[in-house]
Amino acid sequence: MLDSAPGATPGPSRRSSDATRAAILDAARARFAADGYDRATIRAIARDASIDPSMVMRYFGNKEALFATAVAVDLRLPDIAALPREEVGRALVAHFLGLWEDNGELTAMLRVGVTNPVGAERMRSVFRDQLLPVTRLVCPDPEQVPTRSALCAAQLLGLALTRYVLRLPPAVELAPEEVVAWLGPTLQRYLTAPSP
Amino acid sequence: MLDSAPGATPGPSRRSSDATRAAILDAARARFAADGYDRATIRAIARDASIDPSMVMRYFGNKEALFATAVAVDLRLPDIAALPREEVGRALVAHFLGLWEDNGELTAMLRVGVTNPVGAERMRSVFRDQLLPVTRLVCPDPEQVPTRSALCAAQLLGLALTRYVLRLPPAVELAPEEVVAWLGPTLQRYLTAPSP
DNA sequence: CGGAGATGTCAACGCTTGTTGGCCTACGCA
DNA sequence: TGCGTAGGCCAACAAGCGTTGACATCTCCG
Known part of the structure; x- marks a missing residue:
């Protein structure tokens, strides 16, 4: 899930806004599933998405909104x-x-x-x-x-x-x-x- | 569940050790049931039991031990x-x-x-x-x-x-x-x- | 009466959390 | 080439947490 060495990304490439959003959402889903709401911290989600915690706030406002966006359940029930x-x-x-x-x-x-x-x-x-x-x-x-x-x-x-x-x-x-x-x-x- | 006015119990009577233990266990069970482990704080349990949080530690050591003591499940399954x-x-x-x-x-x-x-x-x-x-x-x-x-x-x-x-x-x-x-x-x- | 032990309070610690604001830096357009 | 801006980092905040240790007060036994 992590794709860069710990302290790396020294200079060049940057991600597109959409790619970062998607990475955060993926990490959030995994963390919420594994840990529940309280134990799934913004910091841990940010770490999984290889980004600063403050960016999570910029993209989604607050933790509750992040959860609402990340976990949108559609059962896709058959007819x-x-x-x-x-x-x-x-x-x-x-x-x-x-x-x-x-x-x-x-x-x-x-x-x-x-x-x-x-x-x-x-x-x-x-x-x-x-x-x-x-x-x-x-x-x-x-x-x-x-x-x-x-x-x-x-x-x-x-x-x-x-x-x-x-x-x-x-x-x-x-x-x-x-x-x-x-x-x-x-x-x-x-x-x-x-x-x- | 609370039996004394908020700031009261001015001077005289004190509770027996056993009564306090029981009050803490009751409060703990209720809080764990209502809120889960993380949201059931020692401070809230203590408040429900009308006592200082530090007493909870004195009686039970730490939060995990309190949980273990408070929630001892016996299904009492019939024969x-x-x-x-x-x-x-x-x-x-x-x-x-x-x-x-x-x-x-x-x-x-x-x-x-x-x-x-x-x-x-x-x-x-x-x-x-x-x-x-x-x-x-x-x-x-x-x-x-x-x-x-x-x-x-x-x-x-x-x-x-x-x-x-x-x-x-x-x-x-x-x-x-x-x-x-x-x-x-x-x-x-x-x-x-x-x-x- | 006096002191030991039980019962309880208070204030603080170190830590983690969500959240904020300021600063940097690379990219793309003119 | 220059510059606005999107993308990102860092440091800090207030609050809440579990936990600790020093201090107060009541009670009971000798």
């Missing part, structure tokens, strides 16, 4: 209305797993959501604006949509928590196909089974 | 081997729900587990030493015990996360019986159903 109805559970699990595996953005949001009130509000809005509407497409009774959606969120976030944040060994070692095979039917039931 | 085998899922969900509802200790552990490496290790050990052995009593194949146990942990912690930490409205509004009715069969399947 599950187009799928066979009995496969939506497995499809959702597989989609989330893929999302989580290859970018730290969601881990960052989860860690910060637990640490910080602003982060928690952000997670509630992602739930409300992204997961809930999609659930509406599959659920029989509109009145049950929030409940069923929340149950799905609990199962999916619980997986992320144990696998990517707490790193319980058996949860980490599960192969992706195993996760889908186990959690798929659970989400299927939460979404489509008659309420118990 | 599920004595239950009818098809009821263990519901029983576990009901037990966890009760545990979580009436003390902040578990919320504290969860919040700190996400924030702090030491807290995460603590959660792994609770999983390993308390949940996993109980799972062993119900699981058919010993080799599948860690996997099945981790699946249960994911579902239960996901519930706690959405309901007590992130406070997603639909998760908060679920009645306890509803939670048991929805999650019971899930845990039942994770524990006893043939592996998919």
Whole structure:
């Protein structure tokens, strides 16, 4: 992630404004994901981006704005209305797993959501604006949509928590196909089974 | 929680050592649960306990030791081997729900587990030493015990996360019986159903 | 009555944090 | 060639943190 020797960059080349912005955002995402909001310091992010901390302020104003810019979550949920109805559970699990595996953005949001009130509000809005509407497409009774959606969120976030944040060994070692095979039917039931 | 006027306690009565210890531990549990490890400051805990911050150090040495003493999690898992085998899922969900509802200790552990490496290790050990052995009593194949146990942990912690930490409205509004009715069969399947 | 020990306060330390303002220096256009 | 400006560094700030040690006061035993 660092690309220059510690005290180097003696004279010549300088970065473009956009490249620096991008480097800061990358470093910020990684730090927020690894350390949570409080422990991810501006100084550490700046160091990772090979720049002075004051530049972070110039580019983004303050820490909260940096977080808001760096962690803009888009779940990119698939159009599950187009799928066979009995496969939506497995499809959702597989989609989330893929999302989580290859970018730290969601881990960052989860860690910060637990640490910080602003982060928690952000997670509630992602739930409300992204997961809930999609659930509406599959659920029989509109009145049950929030409940069923929340149950799905609990199962999916619980997986992320144990696998990517707490790193319980058996949860980490599960192969992706195993996760889908186990959690798929659970989400299927939460979404489509008659309420118990 | 505070029982004296702000600047009061002018002369006479003093507290016993044990009462002060207990007051500090209560305040610490509440603060860790509400704020996580970093934001729960010694100064704030001391203020809640109506005492000088330096006394917290005298009683507990340092912040990490205070946390270790204040948050000593005992899941008190019931002897599920004595239950009818098809009821263990519901029983576990009901037990966890009760545990979580009436003390902040578990919320504290969860919040700190996400924030702090030491807290995460603590959660792994609770999983390993308390949940996993109980799972062993119900699981058919010993080799599948860690996997099945981790699946249960994911579902239960996901519930706690959405309901007590992130406070997603639909998760908060679920009645306890509803939670048991929805999650019971899930845990039942994770524990006893043939592996998919 | 007197002093030892328990209980508690106060003021300060060294450190880290987010944030600010002044200064430098290389680049690109005229 | 000269110069404005974008890009970057450095030093410092006020605040808050965990932690420490010196000092006060109450209580109880001999």
